[in-house]
Amino acid sequence: MKIVVTDQAGADHELEGLEGWRVMEVIRDWGLNIKAECGGALSCATCHVYVDKDWTAVVGAPSEEEEDMLDSVGDVRPNSRLSCQILLSDALDGLKLTLALSAAKD
Amino acid sequence: MSTEITTDVVVIGAGPCGLFAAFELGLLDLKCHFIDILDRPGGQCTELYPEKPIYDIPGFPVVTGQQLTDNLMAQIAPFAPEFHFNRMVNSIEKQADGSFKLATDADEIFNAKVVVIAAGGGSFQPKRPPVNGIEAFENTSVFYSVRKMDDFRGQDVVIVGGGDSALDWTLSLQSIARSLTLVHRRAVFKAAPASVNKMQELAAEGKINFLTGQIASLDGENGQISHVHLTTDAGDLSLPATRLLPFFGLTMKLGPVADWGLELNDNTIVVDTEKFQTSVPGIFAIGDINSYPGKLKLILSGFHEAALMAQAAKAIVSPGERIVFQYTTSSTKLQKKLGVA
């Protein structure tokens, strides 16, 4: 299963992922620039990504709790999601997303 | 003049590992002072996950971040450690007599025979919004906290955020600011409903301005902003502004730890696994901030590190004194220190 991630510098990376993993974990384990400070506990918003427009319907909208957390980043767009809240499944094979500036490590 | 405090041990960071160190040090009669930039103990446990369950603390099938912190505070209470919150340790200098001088950003000096760095993932600092060039305005016209209300008197203030800090400062600064605009990305607020209602009343009376949107860029020169450009649902907008207060919560930054002349490895402090001492004798590092072969960033690892570190710290503070190994279960001496015998 693959996902395609565009980093903050605009470079594309095709990453191998496993069903049931959080998208954040895949991006982090491949060493891309994602802070993911709280390790997926939905309490930091430093795993912020933009979902490619072709995928927003499949991925779905953030929960209310996730929306609250998104208040703590200054670069929210309509296709913003926190990648620790997206679980990889067959339906998401080929998922495309872009890392937000607010997800970068220092 | 700066305040000066002299003690056996200064612990930098009041996260779980630092807190437990006060217990192990206390059993050996060493007195601790804690310094933390947060306003309460617990580090990541209380800042990032107070209500979440932890399942791998030995002896506790389940305990939340807040409960663990409360329990640690109760456990170390007999040793009466002193806490200095809301300040950051900026520097550590080794003195000629082998002791250390620490300086905080609150203009205090601490003299200690031993320093324990339990700085975790670094100090919690305000999140900087992803706006180009914002650094150039920080601490002159862009602030992440209000230290002096007077800095905002007669100014055109823009506050960004939807939590309690943003709303509370909107309510407090509106009467002294020349103009005040609250900007939040949506009309839903996490802040206390009473403050939100009050803010909406003020907006209805025209005393403040509320806009839904986000900061796109800043204009200004010599550290002084002149305009804040916003993207809003109603299109782009430019606001004259002389003060900006973004409130986006906190994030961990390694911070000054990197400048203390200690051997580092990928943003962590290298220690040995006998004493958990850094490359500078007398400075120890425990918990998430340290690294050694096989390191696991778990609370229980930090507890073990604290126990071994304390033995080595004792040898520095009381050279030549024999350290007797004792159990808290059976030693009346230890029980006296704990106030139970």
Ligand SMILES: Cc1cc2nc3c(=O)[nH]c(=O)nc-3n(C[C@H](O)[C@H](O)[C@H](O)COP(=O)(O)OP(=O)(O)OC[C@H]3O[C@@H](n4cnc5c(N)ncnc54)[C@H](O)[C@@H]3O)c2cc1C
């Ligand atoms: C969501 C989440 C879940 C977790 N779950 C578990 C789990 O189940 N089990 C487990 O064992 N671990 C877990 N952890 C990890 C655990 O929280 C950390 O290992 C632990 O908090 C480390 O403790 P510490 O005392 O080393 O540092 P921290 O808790 O990071 O505390 C360090 C403190 O030092 C302060 N500080 C740093 N530099 C300075 C300075 N220069 N001046 C002043 N203050 C400073 C910081 O403000 C902070 O308060 C989890 C972490 C997260 C985020």
Ligand code: FES
């Ligand atoms: S990793 Fe912290 S919210 Fe996703």
